[in-house]
Amino acid sequence: MTHLKTDLLAQVTPGPDRQSSYRPEVQGLRALAVLMVASYHIWLGKVSGGVDVFLLISAFLLSLSFIRKAEAGRALNIGRYWIHVFKRLLPAVVVVLLGVLTATALFVPKSRWSEILSQSWSSLFYVQNWALAENSVDYYATDQSVASPLQHFWSLSVQGQVFILWPLLFALATVIARIMKVRFRHAVLGVFGAVFAASFVFSIYETYTNQTYAYFDTRTRLWEFAFGTLLVLALPYIRLPRAVRIAAGWTGLAAMLSGGFILDVQGQFPGYVALWPVLAATLVILAGQTGSKFGADRFLSWKPLIRLGDMSYALYLWHWPVLIIYLIWRGREEVGPVGGTAIIGLSLILAYLTTKFVEKPLRSMAWVEKKQRRGILAIAVCLVLAAVPLAGWQGGLKIEAARLAADADRNNPGAAVLLPGYTDESDANAPTLPLPGGGEWGGSSMKTPDCDALTDGPTDDLLAKQCSHSMPEAGYDRTILVIGSSHAEHWLPAVNTMADKNGYRVISLLLTGCNFSGTESNGGESECDRFNVAALDYALTLRPDAVFTLATRSTVAGPRDVPVEGLSDTAAVLRNNGIQLVGIRDTPRFTFRPTDCAYEVGEDSAECEVQLTEVLDPTPPEGVSETDVRFVDFTDMVCPDGLCRPAIGNIFVYIDDDHLMGQYVRSAASEFERRFVEAVGW
Template sequence: MSSTAPVSPAKSSYRPEIQGLRALAVLMVVVYHIWFDRVSGGVDVFLLISSFLLTLTFIRKAEQGSAFGLAQYWLQLFKRLLPAVVFVLLATLAATYLFVPESRWQEIFDQTWASLFYVQNWLLAERSVDYYAADEGLASPLQHFWSLSVQGQVFLLWPLLFAVSAVLARVAHLRFRPVAGIIFGAIFCASLAYSVAQTYTNQSYAYFDTRARLWEFALGTLLALILPYVSIPRVARIIAGWVALAAVLSGGFLLDVEREFPGFVALWPLLAAGTIMVAGNSGSRFGVDAMLSWKPLVRLGDISYALYLWHWPILVIYLTFRDRSEAGPLSGAAIIALSLVLAYLTTRFIENPVRHRLPVTRRVAAIAVTVCCLTVAVPLSGWQFGLKVQTDRANAQTVSDNPGARVLAGIVESRSSYEAPIVPSAATINGEWASLAARCSDAALAPAEEVLNGHCSDNGIDPSVSDRTVVVVGDSHAEQWLGVMRPLAAENNWTLVALLYGGCDFGVPLPSQEAGCQDFNRAALSYIENLAPDAIFTVVTDAHPDTAEDTVVPGFPAASRQLQGQGIEVIGIRDNPRYSFNMMSCLEESGGIAECGQARSETLTTRAPFDAILNIAPETVLLDATDLICSEFSCDPIVGNMHVYIDDNHLTETYVESMYPVFSDMFRQATGWEDIRD
C-alpha cells in the first residue's frame, strides 16, 4: 500500500463486488450450517461489510456538510429492517406451534422477544448457549438473531460516535476523517484486547458479547476512512483479491470458528474480506471483483439479509420435526432452495415495498416500526397469557394432586393415576431453574469481585442478623438444590449465598479445567474463606449418562480438607442420575412413563463413592438423596404427578421443592444441627 492525498468528498458509488462478497458471506453461513456442521466466519464478514457501508454514508454527510439527522436515520433504518424480521418471527411461531414440542416453547418465546428488540445476543450470552448445541435439532430456531442484535446495537451507537467525531472536528478545526479515525481506532484496540481476554476466559459468553465484537465493526469503519489514502498497483490488487478470497472461503474449514472466535483468530476472515474491499475495482477481467460483480451473485446479495433470516429456522424446524441431528444432501438442498424462494419473496413483496413505497418521513417510519412491533407482540402476548392461565390453574392444585417426592418418602400414598395435570407444565419446563433473588454486593465479593461478579447471588438475609450462613457452590447441579435449600434457609433464618458457574464442578483448581473454571474455583475458595460461613453445600460426585457409575468430583476432597482447616463445615450431596436422552422430549414423543424410565441399577452404582472423599477429608458431611428421585427399582420421568427432569440431567425446581421437609430431616440428621426447625 502507498499513501496519496485524499480524494475530494466521497461521492456515492455503487460497489457491486461488495454486494457479491456479501452474497458469498451469507452463502458460507448457510452451507456451513446445513452441511458441514461448522460455523464459517461468514457472519463476521457480513458485519464488517455492514459497518463499511454505514461508514461511507456518514462520511459523505460529514464531508458534504449535511446534517446527520440521527432520529430520522434510526427510524428509517428499523423501518427497513423490521418487516422481514416480523414475517420470519411470525412464521417461526406458527411452525413452533405445529412442529416443536411444548417443552421448548418458553425458550422460543423468550428468544422471540429478544430478537424483536435486538437483545438476543445478551440473552444467549447470559445463558452461555452453545450456538451449535449438541445438534441443530436441539438448537433454537431463532439463535441466529444474535448477530442481527449485535448489528442493531452498533447501528444505534455508531451514528452517535460519528456525530461526536463531527463536533470535535468542527471545534478543533480538523478534518472529519482523522478525528473519526482516532476515535474508532481506540475502539478497535480496546475492543480487540477485551475480546482476546474474554474469549480466553469465557469464550461461550464472549461469542455473543457486543463489547467483544465492536472491533469487527470498527475495522470496517477504519477501512472506509482510509480508503481514499490507499493506492494499490493493479497487478497487486488482482493477486491480493484472489488470495484474500481463498482465505475467506477456507477459514471455516481451517479454523474452529465456533470455539475460538471472536478473539484475535477472527482477524483471519476480516482482514481477508477487508483486503478485497480495499483492492476495489481492478478493471481487469482477471480480478476477483469481476467474479464478485457477476449479476446472479449481486442479485443474491440483494436478498442476502432475508436469506440469512430464513435458513436457520427452516433448518431447525425441519430437524426437530424429523427428529434428526443433521440434514442430508437432498434435504439440505431442499432447505436451501426453500430459503432462497422465501428470501426472494420476502425481499420483493415485504422489504422493498416498505422501504421504497412508503413516504420517507419521520412520522411514517415511527408508525411502521410501531406496527411491526405490535404485529409480533400482540399474538405472542396472547399465547403466553393463555399458557400462564393453564399454569396458574395447575399451581393451585393441592399436595395430594401433585405430591412429587413425597410419594417416594412415603408421606403421601401413591396413586396409580392422577386426574390433575402434571406439574410443572411442559410449556414452562425450561423455566424450572432455581435461583436466589438478590445479587451479591460488590463489597461482599471483594477481593474476588471481577471473577465472581454475575456468578454470586443471595437470599437477601443479612449475615449479621441470621442464625447461620451457608454457601451453595458449584455448577448447575449444585444450583438445582437451591429448590430445597432456599426454603430450608428461609425457615431457619439462614443467610444463603450461591456461587455458581455453569459446567464447573467445585474443587481446587485443576489443569484439566478450562481457564474460566479454574479462576472461578480459585476466587470461590478465597471468597468462602473470607466470608467464613458456617458451611458450604455442593455436589461431590459426577453421574455419567451412559454407565451406572458416578465418580468423585476431581479436586473436591482437597478443597473440603482446605475449608475444614479453616473451621468451615463442608456438606456434599451425591449427583442425581443423568441420561443419554432428553426426558421431556421422550415423554412428548412416546407419551408414556414406561418408555422413558430406566432401571435404577442402570443409572447409578448401588453405593455412593463417598469413601474416596472421607479418606482425604474425613469430617465431610455427605448426603445421598437418590431415594427421593428414584424408587427402589426404577428412575422415572414423572413421580407423584410431577415432572422430575427438565432435560437429560437437571431436576425441575418444582420437584426438588417437593422434597421438603424430608430433605430437612435428612440434613439435620447428617449435620447434627439440632436447631433446624421442623
C-alpha cells in the same frame, strides 16, 4: 471511491444516499459469507466467521454514508436514519417470527413453548444477544436440537444496537471537530479509534475470562464495527498495484473460507481471533475491482452470487429456524448430507419469497418514504403484527398455569409422594403442572433464582455470577456457599427453602459446565481451572459453614458417574480451615428430553421411562463416600425404585435432558434438608 450497494445483513443504506454505481464483488462476498454461515451451521455444527464479515461491512457502509453527509455539509438526520433502518429491518423479521411461531405450535413440544415465546420478544426488540448471554447459552453445543430456533438473532441484535449507537458517535465527532477546529475525519479517527482500542482489549479480556458471555456481548463486538469505520478513513490513502490487489483478493477469500477449520473458534472466539475473518474481508475490499480475469472479484461478481447476495438477509433469517425446527421434529442432534441439502433448499425458497414479496415491495414503496411519520407507522404495524400473537399465546399459557397452580399444593405434591407416611389426598386425575413461563428456567440451562449482589463478594471477574440468595434481615446462623456448574445450580430451590426456614445465608458461585474441584486439571489454562482456583480462594476467605457442590460427574456415554477429580483433596483443605464440603451425587443425563416425550405420548407411557441402570449405576462410585466429602445421594428421589419417570407427584422432574425442574426440587426440600443436616451434623 464507489459506494457499496447495500448493507450486509440488512439492506439499510438510506435512500437519498444511494448511488447507481456499486461494487458487485462485495455483493458476491455477502452471498458467500451467508452460505458459509448456513453450511457451517447445518453440516459442521461450527462457527464460520461469516457473521464477523457481515459486521465489518455493515459498519463500513454505514460509516461511508455518514462521512459523506458530514463532509458535504448536510445534516446527519439521525432520527430519519433510525426510522429508515428499522422500517427496512422489521418486516422480514416479523415474517420469520410468525413463521417460527407457527412451526412451534405444529412441531415443537409444549415444554419449549415458553422459551421460544420469550426469545421472540428478545428478537423483536433487538436484545436477543443479552438474553442468551445472561442464560449462559452454549453457542458451540454439539446437540443443536436443544438450541432455540431464534438463537441466531443474537447477531442481528448486536447490529441493531450499533445502528442506534453509531450515528450518535458520528454526531459526537461532529461536535468535537467543531469545538476543536479539526477536520471531521480526524475527529472520526479519534472517536472510533478509541472505540476500537477499548472494545478490542475488552474483547480479548472477556473472551479469556468468560467466553460464553463474551460471544454475545455487544461490547466485545464493537471493535469489528469500528474497524469498518476506520477502513473507510484509510481507503483513500491506500494505493496498491494491480498484481498485489489480485493476490490480496484471493488471499482474503481463501482466509475467509478456511477460518472455521483452521482457528480454535471454540476456545478463543471472539477475542483477537476474530481478526482473521475481519482482515480477510478487508483484503477483498482492498482488492476491489481489478479488471482482471484472474481476480477474485471476477468470481465474486458472478451473477448467481449477486442474486443470492440480494436475498442474503432473508436467507440468514430463515436458515437457522428451519434447521432447528427440523431437528426437533425429527428428534435428531444433527443432519446428514441429504437432510442438510433439503434445509438449504427450503431456506432458499423462503428467502426468495420473503425478499420478493416483503423486502423489495416495502423498499420501493414511495408512499412510505415520503414522510417520516409514515415510516414510524410502518414500524408500529410490524411490531403489532408480531406482538399480538405473542402476547395472546403467552397470556393463554399463563391462564392455564394459574388454573393448575390454584390447587398445586394438593394436586401436585411432587417428591412428597415418595416420603414415608405420605397420605394421598390429591385429585388422582389432576394434570401435571406445565413448565413455568419463566423465573426458574430458560434457554438450554437453568436460570438462577433472583439474588442480590454481594457488597463483600469476590473481586475476581471469573466469579461473575456470585450473589446472595438468602440473607435474613435479623442476621444469619450459618452460611452455605454453593459452587459449581448448572448441575449444582439446579439444587438451589431446595437449598434456599432450607435456608429460609432456618435463617441461613446462601451464596452461589457458578460457571456453566464447570464442576468445582478447587484444583487446576488442565495446567491452569482453561476458564474452569481459573474459576476453581478463584472459588477456592474465596471460600477460604469467606469461611462458610459448608460448601455445597457436586461430588460426582455423570455422562451420557455410559451408565457410570465418576468422582469429580481433585475434590477429595479440596475437601481436606476446607476441613483444615473449619469448612465442611457437602458433595451431592450427580443426576442422570438422558439422550432425550423426558418432558418432551411426556407431552408427545403421555407421561405414563413406557416410551418416556428409563431404567436407572441404563443411565446411572445403582450405587455411587467406589470410594466417593470414604473421603473428607460429606456425601449425599438423592438418586432415589429422582429415579425411585430404579425407574426414571418424566413426572412424579404431578410435577415434571426435568426441564430438559439433564437439568432438574425447580418446582420438583422445591417439592423435595424437606427430604433434602434432612439428608443435608445429617451429612454435616448440624
